Amino acid sequence: xxxxxxxGVAYLALSTALPSRRQDGxxxxxxxxxxxxxxxxxxxxxxYAGVNWNGHGETMLPEGLQYQSIESTVTKIKxxxxxxxxxxxAIEMIDDIYDNGPNQSLESTLINALGSQNGSTVLQQxxxxxxxFTAGTTRLEVFDAVAAECNTQQIYVHLDNHxxxxxxxxxxxxxxxxxxxxxxxxxxxxxxxxxxxxHAKSWPAYVSTALRNELRDPGPNSPVQANYxxxxxxxxxxxxxxxxxxxxxxxxxxxxxxNFDTDLRNVTRGIDLGGGQIFDIGSFSYxxxxxxxxxxxxxNYNGSCADxxxxxxxxxxxxxxxxxxxxxxxxxxxxMTEFGFPQDDTTDQNPxxxxxxxxxTGIRAGWMQWVISGSYYTRQGTQDYEETWGLLxxxxxxxxxxxxxxxxxxxxxxxxxx
Ligand SMILES: *[C@@H]1O[C@H](CO)[C@@H](O)[C@H](O)[C@H]1NC(C)=O
Ligand SMILES: *[C@@H]1O[C@H](CO)[C@@H](O)[C@H](O)[C@H]1NC(C)=O
Ligand SMILES: *[C@@H]1O[C@H](CO)[C@@H](O)[C@H](O)[C@H]1NC(C)=O
Ligand SMILES: *[C@@H]1O[C@H](CO)[C@@H](O)[C@H](O)[C@H]1NC(C)=O
Ligand SMILES: *[C@@H]1O[C@H](CO)[C@@H](O)[C@H](O)[C@H]1NC(C)=O
Numbered sequence: 001x002x003x004x005x006x007x008g009v010a011y012l013a014l015s016t017a018l019p020s021r022r023q024d025g026x027x028x029x030x031x032x033x034x035x036x037x038x039x040x041x042x043x044x045x046x047x048y049a050g051v052n053w054n055g056h057g058e059t060m061l062p063e064g065l066q067y068q069s070i071e072s073t074v075t076k077i078k079x080x081x082x083x084x085x086x087x088x089x090a091i092e093m094i095d096d097i098y099d100n101g102p103n104q105s106l107e108s109t110l111i112n113a114l115g116s117q118n119g120s121t122v123l124q125q126x127x128x129x130x131x132x133f134t135a136g137t138t139r140l141e142v143f144d145a146v147a148a149e150c151n152t153q154q155i156y157v158h159l160d161n162h163x164x165x166x167x168x169x170x171x172x173x174x175x176x177x178x179x180x181x182x183x184x185x186x187x188x189x190x191x192x193x194x195x196x197x198x199h200a201k202s203w204p205a206y207v208s209t210a211l212r213n214e215l216r217d218p219g220p221n222s223p224v225q226a227n228y229x230x231x232x233x234x235x236x237x238x239x240x241x242x243x244x245x246x247x248x249x250x251x252x253x254x255x256x257x258x259n260f261d262t263d264l265r266n267v268t269r270g271i272d273l274g275g276g277q278i279f280d281i282g283s284f285s286y287x288x289x290x291x292x293x294x295x296x297x298x299x300n301y302n303g304s305c306a307d308x309x310x311x312x313x314x315x316x317x318x319x320x321x322x323x324x325x326x327x328x329x330x331x332x333x334x335x336m337t338e339f340g341f342p343q344d345d346t347t348d349q350n351p352x353x354x355x356x357x358x359x360x361t362g363i364r365a366g367w368m369q370w371v372i373s374g375s376y377y378t379r380q381g382t383q384d385y386e387e388t389w390g391l392l393x394x395x396x397x398x399x400x401x402x403x404x405x406x407x408x409x410x411x412x413x414x415x416x417x418x
Contacts, residue, residue: 026154030250031207032288036320038252038333038366048156048335048366049416050084051077051391053146054373056162056169058113060093060139061106062146063373066125067396074149076392077372080405081413084156086337086368087146088213090166091185093139094192106142107135113378122377140199147203157205158254158368159196160337162213164189168379170260173219179236180224190240194247201248208252210293210337211240214260230266231274233258245286253286254293254335257316261295261338264316268292270329281330292319295338301352308355309362320363336360340370340389343400348408357408361415369409374400 028040037045053073055062064073077085096104103112106126111119127133132145147157163169163176165183175182179189193211200206217228224232241253257264265271267279281287294316301308313321318328339356341347348354360367374392379385386394391409393400 027151027156027205027207029204029207031252033252033291033333034288035331036322036333038291046156047364047416048084048158048368049413050082050086050156050158050366050368052086052088052160052338052368052371053077054088054162054371054376055143055146056088056090056166057376057379058166059109059377060090060096060113060166061109061142061377062087063376064392064396065130065142066122066377067129067375067394069129070146070149072129073372073392073396074146074153074155076396076399077155078153080410081417082155083417084158084366084368085146085150085372086158086160086210087143088160088162089143089196091161091164091189091192092166094195095188097140097195098191104138104140105136106133106139109139110377114383118383144203147200147205151203151205155205156207157200157203158337159200159206159209159251160213161189161193161196161210164192170214170216172217173221175218175222177216177218178222178224178228179232180227181218181222186236190243193240194243197244197248197251200251206251208254208291209244210254210256211237211244212256214295214338215256215258216260228258229274230258231277234273234277234279241284241286241290245289249286249289252289252291254291254337256293256337260297261293262315264292264294264319264334265314268316268319268328268330268332279330281332290332292316292332292334293337294334296336296356297339299341299350299352301355303351305351305355305358308351309359312359317359317363317365320365334365336365336367338368338370342388343391343404344388345401345403348401348404353408357412357415361412364416366416367412 028042031038031040040046103109107123110123150157176184179186197209218225244253270278281290317334319330319332320334322331341353372391373387374390374396375387375394376385399405
């Protein structure tokens with residue numbers, strides 16, 4: 001009763017500022033799982049077909065705003081028929097909020113990341129393209145604006161914690177690879193996940209959230225290399241997921257695997273992960289919120305798509321197989337939250353993209369391609385970095401390869417959503 005009263009007051013206070021959550025209209029949230037499917041609040045199956053939009057680089061801002069408006073980029077995504085973005089962020093952004101760090105405004109985060117001269121120039125470009133912002137707009141307010149535009153254009157928002165320290169991901173030895181790694185503070189990570197899940201209650205388009213991008217062997221210089229493996233994975237991901245669900249019970253929670261998120265085999269199969277720990281979806285109080293995610297970058301693959309599919313199945317995609325011959329003990333949706341390839345006029349004809357398309361459409365699974373970005377504010381020490389795998393060109397004004405969009409992306413979206 002007290003709780004209801006408190007919520008009622010909060011709702012009254014916020015109702016003028018926030019769009020209300022739509023259960024009776026798009027996006028028909030909250031989503032849930034039903035066996036191998038994601039379903040909306042009407043019980044209709046939802047399949048993701050979308051793209052990554054990264055915001056976890058040194059500026060901790062969604063990329064591309066120095067070249068185009070948020071509206072322009074969301075419109076481009078929408079024009080392919082895609083229905084979701086995977087919006088990435090760094091835990092450092094939330095740490096800065098808690099620490100009242102000085103670099104949260106557009107002006108200071110750009111100057112901090114790009115230097116005073118280039119930072120000032122890029123700030124003016126961002127403001128010219130996105131006049132709703134000022135130099136004092138915070139990073140999180142920029143994320144809010146992306147989520148708001150996605151709501152306007154009916155694109156779901158899936159939040160992804162990509163890194164703890166804001167920088168390009170991922171490599172062995174980058175100090176962000178495993179729980180407790182030099183730059184991967186476990187408490188700050190859990191705090192950041194819960195903070196974002198709570199904050200995103202104000203985003204009507206927000207429907208799902210992930211735990212961590214591409215967990216990996218942290219390498220011999222890491223203080224936690226000996227911990228790498230399922231035994232340490234299990235307690236960490238369960239505690240983090242519990243924290244998300246306590247902060248916001250609505251979003252689906254995506255669990256990622258080992259080896260750069262290419263392996264969930266022992267999880268989907270319910271094999272002892274060490275010390276008797278067994279992943280059992282049925283044991284979670286939010287068992288209808290659990291989704292698996294896997295990545296694939298086997299770009300030089302040159303065999304048959306049948307063999308390619310068998311490899312995926314054995315690494316965790318069996319969770320989508322609810323037949324009597326399945327090898328999975330945990331049946332749940334699996335989403336390929338990353339795959340990608342150079343956006344030129346021929347690579348999309350290689351076996352790799354086509355085997356992914358064949359496998360995922362064959363089992364009616366969702367996906368997000370890497371990446372919308374035509375260029376980055378800065379990446380690995382190079383400012384205005386050219387992203388040759390980006391769907392958009394350098395200045396985000398047009399497709400990098402119309403042939404790849406028409407020959408691969410659009411037909412893939414259509415086959416996924418039909
Ligand atoms: C924040 O800005 C200050 C200067 O105002 C700079 O010295 C510091 O390195 C920045 N911190 C981070 C975490 O970017
Ligand atoms: C500043 O931007 C220019 C033009 O993009 C670039 O050539 C230069 O390397 C940048 N400066 C730094 C310090 O990266
Ligand atoms: C998965 O389980 C099998 C069987 O117990 C074990 O041999 C294998 O090492 C496990 N895989 C990982 C990555 O721990
Ligand atoms: C794939 O294999 C065929 C023959 O086995 C070869 O001709 C072709 O060059 C290979 N392609 C790549 C991309 O390796
Ligand atoms: C398997 O999933 C499909 C939906 O994707 C559903 O129609 C079917 O009933 C499920 N089968 C079992 C045995 O649960």
